[in-house]
Amino acid sequence: MLRFISPSIIRPLSANKATTVRAFSTTFISRQSVTGTTDEKSYTHIIAETKGKVGLITLNRPKALNALCSDLFTEVNEALRSYDSNENIGAVVITGSKKAFAAGADIKEMKDNTFVDTYTKNFLGHWAEMIEIKKPIIAAVNGYALGGGCEFAMMCDIIYAGDKAVFGQPEIKLGIIPGAGGTQRLVKAVGKSKAMEMVLTGNVNLNATEALNLGLVSKVFPADNLVEEALKTAGTIAEMSQPSVQMAKECINKSFEVPLSAGLRWERVFFQSLFGTADQKEGMNAFAEKRAATFSNK
């Protein structure tokens, strides 16, 4: 069985202990998952596999159109963290079915919740854990990405869409509002007016072409090729130097959080720090010697 040791368990330990635990954890996971295509850990609501250097998570609640029940998201987080700590994995793809990436948070699960429960137990707070993942995540969206499904896709780093994808924020029709970034990330992706239209009416959905034209997704593929194309891009990313990849992801995400001057400073310091890596020497020497670089992630 694939084991995972949570970073929150590692963090409070002393530096030496943390290193030891992480090394043990990584070794154990890689032994299980490098060579095969399916991790031995089996989940109830997702399928987690490895494809070369890429982790592939397939949401698997077909009868509920991959409605994001709490347990499903817990499993996604667990799989993501295990990929994050696996030194043989360089990127992750998350996908759903042809009909639905995810039709939203699970309405039936939450319909009887009270305010006090949702507030004191931080309902759906665990969704945000995936923001801590250092490795790039590509959402490969076929079919419906509605409500929390659209927000989930936007929590990923790149979104590719199948040609029949539908993005929408219908929460207003349920008497609620988006609760996992639909009023924040969507605005940054498609602009205020379109985000307002989508969130306030609940009826204005984006098809794949519209999502592409507005910048919500970066590429559209025929539905049948979508996952393969996402895996190809993830595979390309996974071949790059991982410190560079992870710092680039962190810098781009910082641009959403901080003023330009702070973001530029952040970028400069990361850029400079990469001159302390063997991969920077390898990458630049390989260019000068007219050969392909082989990165060691050191």
Ligand SMILES: CCC/C=C/C(=O)SCCNC(=O)CCNC(=O)[C@H](O)C(C)(C)COP(=O)([O-])OP(=O)([O-])OC[C@H]1O[C@@H](n2cnc3c(N)ncnc32)[C@H](O)[C@@H]1OP(=O)([O-])[O-]
């Ligand atoms: C993160 C914080 C904030 C987020 C909030 C949200 O996301 S709020 C949510 C925002 N999202 C929405 O409001 C979208 C809600 N969904 C829809 O509007 C439609 O399902 C559809 C248009 C996506 C597809 O229509 P279609 O006629 O092709 O298919 P169908 O309708 O027959 O569904 C098949 C089965 O899936 C079930 N199921 C589906 N979605 C959910 C769900 N979210 N939950 C639970 N179950 C769901 C559905 O009940 C049915 O089960 P049954 O009866 O067989 O046991």
